[in-house]
Amino acid sequence: MATPTGRSPELRHDPVSNRWVIFSPARAKRPSDFKSKSPENPDPNSSSGNSCPFCIGNESQCAPEIFRFPPDLGNPNWKIRVIENLFPALSRTGEYPSEAGGRSLKGLGFHDVVIEAPVHSVQLSDLGAGEIGQVLLAYKKRIEQIATFDSIKYIQVFKNHGASAGASLSHSHSQILALPVVPPAVSTRLDGTKEYFEKTGKCSLCEVRAKELIIDESTHFISIVPFAATFAFEIWIVPKDHSSHFHELDSDQAVDLAGLLRLMLKKMSTQLNNPPFNFMIQTSPLRVEESRLPYSHWFLQIVPHLGGVAGFEIGSGCHINPVFPEDAAKVLREVNVN
């Protein structure tokens, strides 16, 4: 599907910040159903029925479907749809560059949307663990499809919930953005875990078990506030057994993870008054060298939007977090939800 403007997206590398940036003019035109960016907790019914392209019955307003769940295409009663993003940050067509050495690179990749529920007013945490598990398995399935493209180096799964966490549409959804480069935060993360591995012989994510930082655990996962959390009340859900890629997840683990994710979202919502939030799957580059696997350990990161990122953080890359992780963990551990 062509992007709505004539100009193709492009990736550029800045030698100063040593960072790749995606330039995507088409993105400027995407719609918003929030009147203003202000309400922290927009009415989930604010744009229901006809006007929301993600609602059941409005499939024709969307970019092409990739697959749905249950997988029967003839069945109008879908639970989850994975579709192309109508305003993609990267385009799926065009010749892939053979070299990524220069300062600029064609913006080729995949940008999909996962519609998590057919009904406008249903949020992810309203679903049962089994249903959330299916959303996670939809991510996995789509990642496995995209992973067959040699040119794709990293796949970022993320969710924006609430206007001030960046969501432009309030119908519950997440996104999958497949990139032709390994993004800077991922390289930095792997350099960091490598350093720890070389010093201690251990994977730093296998080691995150400090009692005062634990919120809860399930059969296969542990949820913690990281020791040096970037954001207040940031939560990580980490597989207990070493695993490099999110898409190694099997169906049992998916439901187990879903239960813990649901619990964390409910605790966060109860304790912090339904804040806008993002979650991100922090996985490993697709064709990571074998030697890096021992210190590559995926996790799911949840970030409520409480204070803003301002001049100091933008300038220095250093964040100010007003809440000590052990205090945040205690608060989240102790709050009861149903």
Added chain:
Amino acid sequence: MATPTGRSPELRHDPVSNRWVIFSPARAKRPSDFKSKSPENPDPNSSSGNSCPFCIGNESQCAPEIFRFPPDLGNPNWKIRVIENLFPALSRTGEYPSEAGGRSLKGLGFHDVVIEAPVHSVQLSDLGAGEIGQVLLAYKKRIEQIATFDSIKYIQVFKNHGASAGASLSHSHSQILALPVVPPAVSTRLDGTKEYFEKTGKCSLCEVRAKELIIDESTHFISIVPFAATFAFEIWIVPKDHSSHFHELDSDQAVDLAGLLRLMLKKMSTQLNNPPFNFMIQTSPLRVEESRLPYSHWFLQIVPHLGGVAGFEIGSGCHINPVFPEDAAKVLREVNVN
């Protein structure tokens, strides 16, 4: 001055993100005069007179003054005040750690506020070039004072304007945060300019002269939209002659820079409808090795807040910018302001 809570701030290093984070419980209590974080352009008179600690006449509501301009302490008609931040992210007292090797480090440093004008309704760009030049010279003077402390490695000067750019007080001000570590974005920046230098033998900042990216220039400075701008309509003001540290600025250069800064703020305000913004001085670490000076070149970065940072950016460290830099430069170049 003691922080309002008992617990001292602390810096912690995360081996995963390889990032230092400041934990500062006192920050959670700082006041806000914005009723909500919503208005993009808050009424500059929203908190004037008695309730604003930064207004002339309310000096006693502030943390201690460091110096004022004009420098005559007996003169109540100050134009600029540099004061301690009442809710500092780092504290100025306590023993400095001798080693910064571990995972956690005491949160010692300096956190000051620069009150840019005595009157509540006056914004920085309302001042004349001479007056803005004095604000820049106040930064310089304070940096020179702090630079005498061996334990301080980097000094971040930044300004938040508008609630959604993080400002909690609307009276025109900026901040100076002096850190006991070199923050990650600064190391990354120096690694990036080093790589360029090793390849080309040139300083990448001395080279930013691509015609289509230039907005304007003054005697000593050039203003551009960087080739790989992280944010839409991001502006850099770069000294034409190679200079590693902002505080090398002399008085003539300060007024010259002030004129160009004022012009950029006015252009941005006219063209983008008075957006919230941040500016940051991107300088070099205080005791940077001689060998790094040839590729260390300071600049002033201006970032309007137009779209948000959301899940993708937080997860990957990769930003999506909907506006090509050459288009942004053209728009800013062509808009007329008075």
